[in-house]
Amino acid sequence: MAKLGDLKEKVERKVHRMKKAERERQTLVGQTIYIGTLGLLLVLPIVGGAYLGHWLDSMMEGYSIRWTMSLILLGVMVGAVNVYLFIKE
Numbered sequence: 001m002a003k004l005g006d007l008k009e010k011v012e013r014k015v016h017r018m019k020k021a022e023r024e025r026q027t028l029v030g031q032t033i034y035i036g037t038l039g040l041l042l043v044l045p046i047v048g049g050a051y052l053g054h055w056l057d058s059m060m061e062g063y064s065i066r067w068t069m070s071l072i073l074l075g076v077m078v079g080a081v082n083v084y085l086f087i088k089e
Contacts, residue, residue, distance in 0.1 A: 041086055042079040049075030 053068030060067075 038083055038086065041082040045078040045082065046072060046075035049073075049078075 049071035050068060053065075053071035056067035056071075057064045
């Protein structure tokens with residue numbers, strides 16, 4: 001009877017460790033996805049502003065980076081607001 005009790009205790013400990021490892025793995029994956037989403041929310045408006053600004057500057061005569069710089073700065077502001085709103089939720 002003592003051997004059966006020891007076996008049951010060992011199995012319960014192993015099951016507990018496996019469940020704990022599974023919970024921690026999901027947490028790591030969840031955090032990775034969360035940080036990746038924050039990065040995209042910040043970077044996509046900046047890159048979109050840079051491309052749109054470059055296209056608008058190429059339509060003008062001469063050399064100009066007015067639209068590119070303006071839209072990059074606008075993209076930074078929009079991205080920061082996106083990140084703030086995402087974290088707030």
